[in-house]
Amino acid sequence: MPPDGALHSTLRTLIDFAQPRGDGASRLRLSFGAPSRVLVARTVAEVLPVLEAVEALAREGHWCVGYLRYEAAAAFDPAFAVHAADGPLAWFGVHDEALPWPEVQNNASPVPTVDWQDSLSRADFDQRMQAIHRAIANGELYQLNYTAPSHAGFHGDAQDWFLALRQAQPDGYTAFIDTGEEQVLSVSPELFFDWHDDRILTRPMKGTAPRGATPAEDEALAQRLRTVPKERAENVMIVDLIRNDLSRVARPFSVRVPRLFHTEALPTVWQMTSDVEALVREGTTLADVFGALFPCGSITGAPKVSAMRMIRELEPEARGVYCGAVGVVQPGGHATFNVPIRTVTLRGSEARCGIGSGITADAQADAEWEEWRHKRAFLSHAKRPVNPPFELLETLALAAGELRDAPAHLARMANAARHFGYAWNEALAAACLHRLQAQHTAGMWRVRLLLDAQGTPRAEAFAMEAPPARVQLQLADRAFDEAHSDFTRFKTTRRAHYEAFAPTAAGVFDTLLWNRDGEVTECTRGNIALLLDGRWVTPPLRCGLLNGIGRANRVRSGQLAEAVVRVDDLPRVQALAFVNSLRGWLDADLNVPQK
Template sequence: MPALDLLSVMRRPGTALLAASGENSAWEVFSDPVRILRAHCIDEVEPLFYELERLTAKGFHTAGFVAYEAAPAFDSALTVHEKLSGLPLAEFAVYGHAPLTVGVPDDLGGHLHAPLEPELSEKEYGKQIADVLNHIHAGDIYQANLTFRCRSVETVYAEELFLSLAARHPVPYAAFLNFEECRILSLSPELFLESDGRRIFSSPMKGTAKRSPIPADDRAVAEWLAHDEKNMAENLMITDMVRSDLGRVCIPGSITVDPLLHVDTYGTVHQMISTVHGELPERVSLFELFSATFPPASITGAPKVRAMEIIRRNEKSPRGVYTGCIGVFRPGKAFRLNVAIRTLTVCGSHIETGIGGGIVADSTAESEWKEAVLKRRYAEIAPPPFRIFETIRWTAQDGYADAAAHILRAVTSQRYFSRPVDSSAIERGLEEVEANLRRGGTESATVKFLLDHHGNIEFEPGPGRGTWRAVPLRVLVSSDRTDAEDVFLHHKTTVREFYHSRLVSARAAGFDEVIFRNTRGEFTEGSISNLFIRQGSRWYTPPLRCGLLPGVERAHLLASLPAEEKLLFESDLRSADEILLCNSVRGAGTVAHLSWN
């Protein structure tokens, strides 16, 4: 289904769009419901669930949500905010046909303009954390998941925004609901419950680490998370809760955990996940299942009843759909439900999301605030549509220069962004381009290849470019600063407008290149080059953590000069005995004139 057709379907009231299960990226589209089921008060939740069960037994499909505040319907001991304004406690659309499966469309460029502002300050959150910690130290609870809401006001096209966010942050349990009260956009990576009618699964997610923009460092962060005792203990605690919850309804002896403490990677964070398995008896109802398991253990605490009392006393507002669940119930007692985290509700021009984290005995207010605010980035960070690319020098005499290094860098970046890539297909494409160049009698060329988010490859041969080896370079120091944490500084992508515009201006003023500093005043790189300086007999180049590309020619010079990585500041360049700029197409050139903007 073309993107425009999908958008028109998504705009119809009652439409639901959910990520399809399995390895292939696809969406299940439910549209044109024959009925809507709503529960506006606690007493209406149980009848809704039995009606869901009756309808799916007759062959209907249903999709919708259960709000966190529906919890007392399943267990009257659970404490929540009493009033949930603007939303039912549960709502499901009923469809008389199976969903249509469609491919994932390209990024449509939607994003939020207004920032999502927290409903409380860091100081207020710190007071709430202190209260939770007092209860932990008193032995009342072991853990509590403390959250708050973030809101903004702006008019958005929710359908385009969802498809764009889903393209940029692919997750296995994403969902979009277009219901009467609001539209719900969920980018959840966490599975609450999934069943084929007999077997049931739950994958609690506890343990978070911010990703590094540098691939090698990023792998180290994931490895650290996998062995961090605090995160492991937190995950094990919640996993034991899920085992206990499912054990109340599953066949005795059927509960297993596999994998345990596995680390998955998403757009901005690494997450620790465990998966609990069990077998359901023939005669267990959906309501009984929810009575044993809802709300999800990962977003409440241990023990659940007492933790929810403390949560209710501290949190300022109802959670709504956030930390409830979103998903589908199918004929044959099959269902698939996410934990509704990383979820936006769009009601008119009012946009809301919830964020938070698990508080344990050694939690600190400062670290918990930072982790919570990091989680908000799923909606605020809007990387534009982009492709990974490499440009390789080719000559008839020597063939490609450093093709293997360029392919490796592109493959590493593609995998960093969780995109498919086939290195052998790149190699075959380069061989075909080379054959065409030789047939045409070309002596020198540059060959560019680009990779999109589907792994598709495009090749662009171009004319050869002059070397810098004998050129006295005129270089401008830009007054504009870069952010070392900007992921696009560490990967060669088509997101280059910042560099390109400044290079165009510099060349118009008679310069060959422009070089940059980050917000800490550390020199980083040129718009198309890496930077080296010589002080006496020693060569230095900025470390990758300053915010720069791991250049192919940079790697050669690090070994051949040899050079060391070192933070470089203005005083270093002003006192340098020699300055070199390099890239793999033009080689290395000496800076003859450096102009400070």
């Protein structure tokens, strides 16, 4: 039996895993206090005994939560080439009971700024790409998953940071594990395997595309991901590898692929997954399952032995928990593990996070480098450890019993619900609006339609005065850092980033915002129109702004054209207007500081 590690009364483990066989709504969301015992493998010879102990204790009624490092692969096949491990090859906390998810603390302070430093230059990346392409051309392998770490200093609360990362990268298979020696903050979207009774499911994730700025662009990018030959080939190669791996523990003829090329929407990227499942042979153990599947082929490449050999040659340091496995074995033996991508490992004040992609014969360096940038974006989105639950929001004008632009507002809320994974029933939302409409048949009203995560709509109305003919705007005194946030692209009740720019001077109606690149974006409560060089323009969505209904109507009609307007261009602007669906078109004045 491997030695028990030292216990610590403050250790806490959090598990928030999707139920991969369910409807997506139910989750395994639990916390655990200090473990009653700890199972640790620091040598290759100790890995299998740890897994055997984990399975035995789970079948006795305990919860076992932990991880395997990528370098634990050598325990299952000596042909798997890996670096020397930088920590325990396997670590599992054993718990006698599961506890409720911790209460949300709404007064938590922002996560400290984390300045990530890449370990790989673009020139070195291009050289590695050329080496991989040579190996593919020489027939040494078909695909290689190449990765590199970023490093940062972190001075804050590790659990708070995990909760912020989980908020930026919701759903999936997220876990926080504090071993005392290190903290693992995994917000991985990828399932490694789910094994329950005699059924085992794997869901490799290969294929990535960025999210779009508009619903149409977003869907076009997802459709392209599903159909581009390079992405499909990358996915199929790994599916075939995992089918072969799974056959080592499967009953004859039971391995099948019920779903292929499925696109999943994450906040910053689209990912493509496929399902491979089987019925396991009688007598199969947890160690057998890991022996057949670990490491997951999606983070090695194919063939696995050749790919891992080249990974060790190209990557100068151990991957660690990244690309290993993080998971939970429930009482009775139900085991669910993720592939820990989108995962931060923290030791003291030193943080590490790996990013990578699958390289095939037709992979282009520019495209892969850009893909890495999109995958890394979840790190910069983690701003606060815990925020209050938010609702989706639409604000409509109700004048003389008529709702303005109601179909467009409902369509935009439906798109936001899809993005954030909120339940959506358009008939319920429309009925909610119509009930409020029937109660306010005269006068001018500001209507707020809200939707919670469970899909329950509610509407409220507030008396509204006629809008002024002309308004005064002030220019933001600093860049709007949240220009590309999900909570800017979509309208929700989470508006602290806007409220920080609320006007402070008397008589000022709103603040005109601009992004880090010096591009004008929008106001805090509406869009902006500018008369520049003889034509009315509005900033394009890629600058970072909400696609307002009033703005969209005027772009569609041709009244406004999209064009980038920089802060430096403002002295040349001949006229301005504040635009939204609630108030319409309001002529505006802006005091531009003179240079």
